[in-house]
Amino acid sequence: MADSRFVYVTYIRTTPETLWQALVEPEFTRRYWVETWQESAWQPGAAWRLMIPDGRVGDSGEIVEIDPPRRLVHTWRVEFKPELRAEGFSRLTYELEPQGESVKLTVTHEIERPASKLIDEVSGGWPLILASLKSLLETGAPLVATTRWPEGL
Amino acid sequence: MDGDLGKAFKALADASRRRLLDRLHADNGQTLGELCAPLAMTRQAVTKHLAVLEAANLVAVVWRGREKFHYLNPVPIHEIAERWIGKYERGRLRVLAELKRNLEEATDG
Numbered sequence: 001m002a003d004s005r006f007v008y009v010t011y012i013r014t015t016p017e018t019l020w021q022a023l024v025e026p027e028f029t030r031r032y033w034v035e036t037w038q039e040s041a042w043q044p045g046a047a048w049r050l051m052i053p054d055g056r057v058g059d060s061g062e063i064v065e066i067d068p069p070r071r072l073v074h075t076w077r078v079e080f081k082p083e084l085r086a087e088g089f090s091r092l093t094y095e096l097e098p099q100g101e102s103v104k105l106t107v108t109h110e111i112e113r114p115a116s117k118l119i120d121e122v123s124g125g126w127p128l129i130l131a132s133l134k135s136l137l138e139t140g141a142p143l144v145a146t147t148r149w150p151e152g153l
Numbered sequence: 154m155d156g157d158l159g160k161a162f163k164a165l166a167d168a169s170r171r172r173l174l175d176r177l178h179a180d181n182g183q184t185l186g187e188l189c190a191p192l193a194m195t196r197q198a199v200t201k202h203l204a205v206l207e208a209a210n211l212v213a214v215v216w217r218g219r220e221k222f223h224y225l226n227p228v229p230i231h232e233i234a235e236r237w238i239g240k241y242e243r244g245r246l247r248v249l250a251e252l253k254r255n256l257e258e259a260t261d262g
Contacts, residue, residue, distance in 0.1 A: 005224070
């Protein structure tokens with residue numbers, strides 16, 4: 001395949017509505033996603049930005065598909081690291097499926113280029129962020145490793 | 154939580170299944186055929202091992218048209234690590250792992 005892709009799956013004991021809020025609302029994301037938050041009008045074609053606590057735009061893109069609380073697709077270009085910005089736009093998909101008392105969350109991050117550095121680099125962060133999201137929703141506390149933006153990054 | 158963890162440990166207890174995860178770690182997103190090719194395992198055995206890994210959520214599958222691709226899902230392994238690694242140990246463990254790798258590479262080389 002001429003593209004790079006990572007797929008992450010986690011089962012979280014919550015409702016699709018709560019999980020959806022946790023994925024998009026700043027008061028949630030700041031707690032488990034290294035203090036970052038997202039800005040968007042959350043409509044197809046709307047701009048999307050991931051903001052870094054010091055005010056920089058970390059990543060940017062555009063909403064492709066949005067169907068709360070089931071599916072969200074947006075493009076994603078890394079803005080704060082020039083070598084990753086050069087790779088252009090990747091694509092991020094969230095799928096939420098209720099399964100008994102849990103919700104199956106599938107996160108797919110992909111780009112149409114082989115051996116992408118962007119996909120490789122975010123693959124270190126996603127498992128930690130998603131494990132922290134699960135911990136926050138199930139226990140009320142995120143993982144400590146994800147509560148601060150990494151120093152010097 | 155513990156039920157899921159039990160499934161993950163059971164799945165990881167088998168050397169063939171760990172080898173399949175190694176193969177996906179090296180090259181993520183493979184079909185059954187690609188996974189079978191270099192292994193001394195029947196297609197049937199690989200299918201069975203993949204089902205166990207999938208049930209433990211260690212492998213995620215994605216359909217593209219009629220083809221099924223397998224991806225290593227690192228989230229449960231992270232949850233295992235987070236359960237027993239304290240917040241202050243993380244940095245030191247990384248340094249130790251690095252040291253071990255450097256020393257072993259020096260010896261091998």
